[in-house]
Amino acid sequence: MSKVKAITTDAPTGGAVYGDFELPDPEHYSAKLKTIYNGICGTDRGMVAGALPFAYNPEGYKRLVLGHEALAQVVEIEKNEFGIRSGDYVVPIVRRPGKCVNCRIGRMDNCTDGDKHEAGITGMHGFMREYFYDTPENLVKVQDNSILDVAVLAEPLKNVEKAFEVFNKISERSIFLNDFGTYEDKKAVIIGTGSEAFLYSFFARDYGFDTILTNRHPIPDQKTVMVDKSGVEFYDYTKDMDKILEGGIDLLIDTSGHPGTIFQFIRKLNHNGITILFGTNGKAPATDVDGADIDYLIENNITLMGSVDGAREHYFKALEHLRNWRHNYGDIMKDLITKKIPPSDVEIFSNKPGDEIKTIIDWSKA
Ligand SMILES: [Zn+2]
Known part of the structure; x- marks a missing residue:
């Protein structure tokens, strides 16, 4: 012993x-x-x-x-x-x-x-x-020792890599892209402002989505700085719901630990929209689901997908992303x-x- x-x-x-x-x-x-x-x-x-x-x-x-x-x-x-x-x-x-x-x-x-x-x-x-x-x-x-200060983020980031792999498969069922074959002007809304929410937002932004982070309260200064530096937007949904919903949502991601929150946004998903349920701490609070929400999901071809964990290949991709982000955005990951x-x-x-x-x-x- x-x-x-x-x-x-x-x-x-x-x-x-x-x-x-x-x-x-x-x-x-x-x-x-x-x-x-x-x-x-x-x-x-x-x-x-x-x-x-x-x-x-x-x-x-x-x-x-x-x-x-x-x-x-x-x-x-x-x-x-x-x-x-x-x-x-x-x-x-x-x-x-x-x-x-x-x-x-x-x-x-x-x-x-x-x-x-x-x-x-x-x-x-x-x-x-x-x-x-x-x-x-x-x-x-870790192939590149210049990212040792942020490499511990590879574990949470591998979850995002896997979730986007599933997103890619689902989005292939229809034309999800814009008229130019890109994700630009498509909107991703991420509920939550913890580290997973930020990692999802960097990923969505890299795809070209107009990316919004949202929570039910304002965020401290440090997070505001992160949001500004990373080219995404933040809105408190208790105050600025109209700004979040304007033009509809194409990709909705919940990282909040209260997945039922998605039902406040769900009827603004555009046709063929995709919702990724990620954040739960194992005890998601009970949620009332309106019949009209269910009808909306069906009539608009909307997918709700749950995603957990990631495989060895996603750890590799996560380390590669950390490396790219270090190169492209400097110390943003360190922040x-x-x-x-x-x-x-x-x-x-x-x-x-x-x-x-x-x-x-x-x-x-x-
Ligand atoms: Zn097994």
């Missing part, structure tokens, strides 16, 4: 403790990794609050190491598989395959039977610890990281800073 500094919870009851955690030394491992950064997201906070009934501790453990967003450095590696060498920086993959057909082809994001595990969430220790062990097929190498804290600062899980876009745990501060 070895003691490792870690942030643990008791899933699904909750709580967060930082301290020595005893783990057995692996009998066999391919790579030993040192954690550099962890991102904190709504799932981590939901687990600490005891609000995610699907979370559970690994078999034989009374506690679970938290954390699914990470950047790590390879300390030791047995064989140089997948081009990964000692000293390389890597992003670990969250989902681990079960036995279903989708898991067997590396598409655990499309798991058929729920027999997969998720690091730091369901039955597998996560990455909020100073060291962990893993195998190269679960590690994605998404609003705070870096030491791992001992576990109150962060229950006290979300008002101006937070993404808070990062920095293990060099341990």
Whole structure:
């Protein structure tokens, strides 16, 4: 057994403790990794609050190491598989395959039977610890060390990569583009103003969509600066709903944790419109759906799609996008990281800073 500094919870009851955690030394491992950064997201906070009934501790453990967003450095590696060498920086993959057909082809994001595990969430220790062990097929190498400061965002961004892959498939059923064969003048509305909302907005903007972020309250100055820099617009929908709905909506994306919010916008979707439901913390509040909303969806050929997680290929695409965005927009991605804290600062899980876009745990501060 070895003691490792870690942030643990008791899933699904909750709580967060930082301290020595005893783990057995692996009998066999391919790579030993040192954690550099962890991102904190709504799932981590939901687990600490005891609000995610699907979370559970690994078999034989009374506690679970938290954390699914990470950047790590390879300390030791047995064989140089997948081009990964000692000293390389890597992003670990969250989902681990079960036995279903989708898991067997590396598409655990499309798991058929729920027999997969998720690091730091369901039955597998996560990455909020100073060291962990893993195998190269679960590690994605960061090819460009100039994005190490933002590479931890590859995990949330891979969800967006996958959602747009599904969007591409659905939008092919009709001509979704404008008369010039582009997405320009098409409108994307993204509900929410957290890090996933910003990542979706960068993606929609790159497609050429007129992109609007919206929430039910104004946003702090720091977020206003981000919105301005990134060429998207923000409107508080409790005040400026008419500006959001003008000209209709072609792509509606919910990241708010309250997916029922889409029904405030749904009857302004244009023909063949697409809605991506992304944000839930596992306990979406109940929502009344009007019969007229259902009629509208049917009559206008509108698709509602749910999307969760992403596969190895999406981590690669996410790292490539981070690289492009660094090149095209400078430090804008870095500005998404609003705070870096030491791992001992576990109150962060229950006290979300008002101006937070993404808070990062920095293990060099341990
Ligand atoms: Zn599966």
